[in-house]
Amino acid sequence: MNPVFEVANLSKAFGGLVVTNDVSLAMAPGDRVALIGPNGAGKTTLVNLVTGNLSPDSGEVRLGGETVTAVDAAGRVKRGLIRSFQVTRLFQDMTPAEHLGLAVLQRDGKTGNIFGNFLRMPDVMAEVDELLGKLGLASLMHRMVSEIAYGQQRLLELAVALALKPKVLLLDEPAAGVPQSDTGRIEQALAELPADLAVLMIEHDMDLVFRFAKRVIVLASGTIIFDGRPEDVTSNARVREAYLGSYANASPVA
Numbered sequence: 246m247n248p249v250f251e252v253a254n255l256s257k258a259f260g261g262l263v264v265t266n267d268v269s270l271a272m273a274p275g276d277r278v279a280l281i282g283p284n285g286a287g288k289t290t291l292v293n294l295v296t297g298n299l300s301p302d303s304g305e306v307r308l309g310g311e312t313v314t315a316v317d318a319a320g321r322v323k324r325g326l327i328r329s330f331q332v333t334r335l336f337q338d339m340t341p342a343e344h345l346g347l348a349v350l351q352r353d354g355k356t357g358n359i360f361g362n363f364l365r366m367p368d369v370m371a372e373v374d375e376l377l378g379k380l381g382l383a384s385l386m387h388r389m390v391s392e393i394a395y396g397q398q399r400l401l402e403l404a405v406a407l408a409l410k411p412k413v414l415l416l417d418e419p420a421a422g423v424p425q426s427d428t429g430r431i432e433q434a435l436a437e438l439p440a441d442l443a444v445l446m447i448e449h450d451m452d453l454v455f456r457f458a459k460r461v462i463v464l465a466s467g468t469i470i471f472d473g474r475p476e477d478v479t480s481n482a483r484v485r486e487a488y489l490g491s492y493a494n495a496s497p498v499a
């Protein structure tokens with residue numbers, strides 16, 4: 246199958262520190278990939294290069310076969326590359342319905358309407374209802390974000406991302422900080438993501454990685470040291486060495 250998303254020989258240094266070192270990878274529609282690696286391995290930097298929030302020193306990013314290395318982050322969103330909206334970027338005094346309504350209008354290029362009452366637009370609201378229903382947030386649609394639990398805010402992030410109709414979805418630790426009682430709902434939402442969507446998830450929780458991913462990519466010191474099946478990752482010598490190295494550098498607990 247043709248890749249929906251590719252990076253080729255991507256490199257990035259901050260000062261003298263090479264944080265992304267000749268990284269190449271491709272994803273097909275429907276892929277479920279976990280991106281793991283010790284702290285400071287360069288995972289967030291790689292995602293920032295992919296989204297266009299950072300520019301690489303060299304290499305290419307391609308979406309649906311088109312080179313988008315020079316396209317800005319908004320242009321990549323328009324082409325279907327969506328990073329899950331972070332909880333810290335949700336508006337505390339807006340409701341889930343308003344967040345999703347705005348996302349739908351933005352996706353359809355109708356942002357001129359945002360000062361109209363889009364909550365009365367039947368086509369927009371039908372989609373908002375459906376998305377919130379899917380994620381179990383229907384009863385909260387008109388509550389302020391500040392009044393809803395953290396786990397539900399993380400589900401709302403996912404709903405906003407889905408409202409933009411992604412082809413490639415980048416998730417950054419979708420269940421981090423969520424009380425255990427609510428992680429099941431998030432995992433269910435992840436399991437129910439559209440089958441043809443390509444998903445790349447940064448995740449530290451290996452239990453979640455094993456339940457979600459069909460493929461694991463391990464980054465260490467900016468280099469991909471493993472790209473393969475989840476069942477092969479923990480026995481891989483380079484992966485073990487990279488993680489042991491990160492523990493060896495950790496300070497002993499007093």
Ligand SMILES: Nc1ncnc2c1ncn2[C@@H]1O[C@H](COP(=O)(O)OP(=O)(O)OP(=O)(O)O)[C@@H](O)[C@H]1O
Binds near residue numbers: 259264283285288290
């Ligand atoms: N803007 C920047 N300027 C300078 N150094 C940076 C910058 N952003 C990241 N770094 C450095 O690049 C390295 C990789 O950071 P990055 O956040 O990409 O790693 P990570 O794998 O996402 O880590 P974590 O799992 O801890 O979030 C780190 O040493 C970090 O200090």
